[in-house]
Amino acid sequence: MNKTWSSRLxxxxxxxxxILLSVITLYPLWHEISLSLSSKAEALQGxxxxxxRAFTMQAYTSVLTSDYIWVAYGNTIFVTVAGTVLSxxxxxxxxxxxxxxxxxxxxxxxxxxVFTMIFSGGMIxxxxxxxxxxxxxxxxxxxxxxxxxxxxxxxxxxxxxGIPEEVEESAMIDGANPIRIYFSIIVPLCKPVLATLALWIxxxxxxxxxxxxxxxNDKALTTLPLLIxxxxxxQQLAEETGQLADSSTESVxxxxxxxxxxxxxxxxxxxxxxxxxxxxxxxxKS
Numbered sequence: 001m002n003k004t005w006s007s008r009l010x011x012x013x014x015x016x017x018x019i020l021l022s023v024i025t026l027y028p029l030w031h032e033i034s035l036s037l038s039s040k041a042e043a044l045q046g047x048x049x050x051x052x053r054a055f056t057m058q059a060y061t062s063v064l065t066s067d068y069i070w071v072a073y074g075n076t077i078f079v080t081v082a083g084t085v086l087s088x089x090x091x092x093x094x095x096x097x098x099x100x101x102x103x104x105x106x107x108x109x110x111x112x113x114v115f116t117m118i119f120s121g122g123m124i125x126x127x128x129x130x131x132x133x134x135x136x137x138x139x140x141x142x143x144x145x146x147x148x149x150x151x152x153x154x155x156x157x158x159x160x161x162g163i164p165e166e167v168e169e170s171a172m173i174d175g176a177n178p179i180r181i182y183f184s185i186i187v188p189l190c191k192p193v194l195a196t197l198a199l200w201i202x203x204x205x206x207x208x209x210x211x212x213x214x215x216x217n218d219k220a221l222t223t224l225p226l227l228i229x230x231x232x233x234x235q236q237l238a239e240e241t242g243q244l245a246d247s248s249t250e251s252v253x254x255x256x257x258x259x260x261x262x263x264x265x266x267x268x269x270x271x272x273x274x275x276x277x278x279x280x281x282x283x284x285k286s
Contacts, residue, residue, distance in 0.1 A: 036254035043251045059251035072227040083143040083205040084198050090147045095156035096182055117150040141215035142208055152197050159193040224260040
């Protein structure tokens, strides 16, 4: 089919717009990469960085030979892994009975779940609950309060409803109890939706800054988002890197930012398709 002149003009204009939008979106990341690979003298000059000036790896050497980045990495990995695994377990185990038509007071429980999507206690009541539970200044303060969200529960409920009931009935005839059915049948069949939620939850936990800011005071519990905020504020570069004589503060900040986002940049291209698939998993089914 031959395109008209106006259609070709639109395609060209649309392509140029998307290219421009991509450049605007990617430049901040490229700027940080170029800045982190620039020498101290060039970094101090500032301005736009379209490529590294006087290429050097000194900023990365300063960061990687310091303990603070590895402490933050360890804390963030623990919060991300523990938060993702426990959240998937609690969310799926909550969604499974709510997806059953025979559950007593089913509509009441579902209304309570939906209610939490509209109304919440607010920051101060949640903080007081975390304090009373003795979770302040522990990494569990970033894990336990985020175990269940109503949105994720509803997504899993809709997915489980699409599983034929005959599958469970045949397992019950063979003598399997509900717990055995849940772990042996429901969880394996829910791998697509659980993979989608795992990606969402992991990204959220990796970037969890605000809760770390209000719940954590111990320097040994610093996470990567909190560390980036601290180094941008200039609170822990001079005494902890110990090698700023050969690299500027700006270069070290840029190198820390790049090192903190490498895991997400490495994982996201392989799991991007789950984001697209997750849009359909949350649709309402009859």
